[in-house]
Amino acid sequence: MSTTAPLPPLDPQDIAGLNELLTEDEKAVADSVRRLCADRIDPYIGEWFERGEIPDIRGLAKELGELGVLGMHLEGYGCAGMSATQYGIACLELEATDSGLRSLVSVQGSLAMFAIWKWGSEEQKQQWLPRMAAGEAIGCFGLTEPDVGSDPASMRTRARRDGSDWVLDGRKMWITNGSVADVAVVWAQTDEGVRGFVVPTDTPGFSAPEIKHKLSLRASVTSELVLDGVRLPADAVLPEVTGLKGPLSCLNEARFGIVWGAVGAARSCLQAAQSYAAERTQFGKPISAFQLTQQKLVDMNLEYTKALLLAFHLGKRKDAGTLRPEQISLGKLNNVREALQICRTARTILGANGISLEYPVIRHMTNLESVLTYEGTSEMHTLILGQAMTGQSAFR
Incomplete structure (x- = not known):
């Protein structure tokens, strides 16, 4: 009607x-x-x-x-x-x-x-x-290691029993919040399989040197975790899970947040580009009046809109209890990739100002280079989806 x-x-x-x-x-x-x-x-x-x-x-x-x-x-x-x-x-x-x-x-x-x-x-x-x-205690999550990223089953961090205690030895790398954390959830190989441990960071043998010289995620604490003979009581182990199901379930939770978060970075850059294009004058008129600039803005808006619609769809599926890990991979792969392209295109609209921290664009662009990698690289999510589509595993 x-x-x-x-x-x-x-x-x-x-x-x-x-x-x-x-x-x-x-x-x-x-x-x-x-x-x-x-x-x-x-x-x-x-x-x-x-x-x-x-x-x-x-x-x-x-x-x-x-x-x-x-x-x-x-x-x-x-x-x-x-x-x-x-x-x-x-x-x-x-x-x-x-x-x-x-x-x-x-x-x-x-x-x-x-x-x-x-x-x-x-x-x-x-x-x-x-x-x-309440934010009174800060946590971190120790899974990635210096030589083990996409293949967590090959982790070298080891937990062994010593009487009723556990003793942990190993290294973790690229750990957000590590140097300021009060508690670390650390995953380690045991004779029973991969187990998770709740490690107070004041435990003797635990240290978390901060990683410096980053050109991405600079407004974030990133650390190495060093575990040298960290002795823990028997009740430090997470009792309800054994195997990679534990850490992978957590990664799926974090990836879902990234599906949405990347859209926020894209929105910020899109808005900055729209505003700048309306104010920047060349050849006697704002650059937003030129066809090529309008094409960039429209293409950015299209991909932003589709990414946000995908995030909404996956959110409703998660609320309904029907969201699958492969669908989270679809969202992470698409939304981060498209958000990064939106940021790069916004950078071109801002010209030389696009590399200045007076504007948010270069900061979002470099940050998303890290987001593209962590919680599963684009390559890994591509192979997850490829397996879902073909029934063939290409991981090994």
Whole structure:
């Protein structure tokens, strides 16, 4: 049935009208996270990136805890118990500010907290989750090793029994939050298979030297974990899982947040390019009036719109309990790849200013080079999808 009612005005930054897909609760999450970022982080993030540090990261963690975004999709133990889609929207808004900020929240909630929440004992949950949800304790997740990335089954970190204790030896690499963490969830080979351990970072033999000289994710703490004869009591092991199912389940949680977060980085660059193109004048008119610039803006908007629609679809599937790991791979592969291309195209619109930290574009672009790799490289997600499509494994 046709109608003669006037159409609502068109938002040039939301051509498809995707904001209408959000419920009131989801809009409230977006608004609250965006407000915190605008007040607390956006004015300083370029400087933090340039300096390669987050001043008062513990204070920031507590503010994020007060906002309710740490472990926000988990139930109980001080967690907010929100929907997967609400969590995804929070990740989008966080990464629209910076990938390092979203990484802090993802590692805390979807890796460290989720591991304890899903596979831990009641005592482990009570000891750590309420403090982590409040931002009073920071967690990290030790899986990747210096010589082991995409093939975690080949990890060399080892846990052996010594009486009733466990003793851990090994190295982990590229660990977000490692140098500031109060607790590390560390995965190690045992005689029983891969097991997870809850390791207080003040345990003798544990150290976490910070990794310097990064040109990506500079507003994020990245560390090596060194375990030299780390002795733990018997109850430090995560009791409810043995094998790679444990760490891989956590990675799927984090990848889901990346599906959304990458869209936030893309939105930030798209908006920066739109604004700049309207203000930058060449040959007597704004560059937004030139056909080639408009083609770039339209192509960026198309890919951003499709990526956001995919994120919404996967969020609804996760909320319905029907989301498969292969579908998360589809979202991670597409959305990070397209977000990175949007950032690169935005850089060309800004010209020389595109490499200045006065604008967010080069920061997002270099950050996404890391996001493209962590939580599964593009190659690995391609092979996951290839196996799903053909029934043939090309991993080995």
